Amino acid sequence: MSAPEKKLVRSKSGLRMIPVNNVDVSPFTISEPPWVPDNECVVCMNSSCRAKFDFRRRRHHCRRCGRCFCNSCCDSKVPLNRMCFVDPVRQCNVCVEVSRKENEFFDKHLKTLCNGGDFVLKESGDEIEGSSSTFRCKLSTDNRTVTFESNHDKHEPIQMERLESVQILTGGVDAEVFPRLDDDGNMVASGIAMKYQNHSSDKNMVKLVINPTSTNKREGQMWIAAMQKAFKLIHETRMLDKP
Numbered sequence: 001m002s003a004p005e006k007k008l009v010r011s012k013s014g015l016r017m018i019p020v021n022n023v024d025v026s027p028f029t030i031s032e033p034p035w036v037p038d039n040e041c042v043v044c045m046n047s048s049c050r051a052k053f054d055f056r057r058r059r060h061h062c063r064r065c066g067r068c069f070c071n072s073c074c075d076s077k078v079p080l081n082r083m084c085f086v087d088p089v090r091q092c093n094v095c096v097e098v099s100r101k102e103n104e105f106f107d108k109h110l111k112t113l114c115n116g117g118d119f120v121l122k123e124s125g126d127e128i129e130g131s132s133s134t135f136r137c138k139l140s141t142d143n144r145t146v147t148f149e150s151n152h153d154k155h156e157p158i159q160m161e162r163l164e165s166v167q168i169l170t171g172g173v174d175a176e177v178f179p180r181l182d183d184d185g186n187m188v189a190s191g192i193a194m195k196y197q198n199h200s201s202d203k204n205m206v207k208l209v210i211n212p213t214s215t216n217k218r219e220g221q222m223w224i225a226a227m228q229k230a231f232k233l234i235h236e237t238r239m240l241d242k243p
């Protein structure tokens, strides 16, 4: 699948590169906030600053939250992938931290997801040994779907927007291959369970289990960790968008 066609648009906050078609919008995208009007704020909105605005101390709007700050509380310019800005944009001290964490996701984990991982797929209720198939699971380049590639079998793609929950699996059926804890006492993922709605809105669940015979279990573990982060980003956005 090729990347969707995009166009440049200019908003008051800066240049944005967005898909030509609305259906191609990434599930990680969040919308620009309305700006707090200048006449509604006489002091910096950082509660531990509250500096009064005048002709020398000017107002600056955070591009991420839309609130109004003095220069020293809003002087960092940081990439804001989720609003599709081409260049780094001005953000308040609180938002800068959130964006930096997200940028780590975009720089690293998103690539892991698109690169893919090899998993044994178990459908819900599918407990019979030997009935499972091995797939390469990938996030599509438009970030909207998880696809399943195999020479022998087919599985419906999962829409990221229709993902309802993810759960990390540890130990379990493959406990002998995957100890629950690593040498440092951290939980070791052996797989991930994903609950989703399919195209006819039926609820479904798949378990993706790292292939016990895989020579590259680390890749699978990284993919699982990245999927958990991806779900968290989308889930938080759903919460924010609720009226």
Ligand SMILES: [Zn+2]
Residues within 6 Å of the ligand: 062, 063, 064, 065, 066, 067, 091, 092, 093, 094, 095, 096
């Ligand atoms: Zn902010």
Ligand SMILES: [Zn+2]
Residues within 6 Å of the ligand: 044, 045, 046, 049, 050, 051, 069, 070, 071, 072, 073
């Ligand atoms: Zn301030």
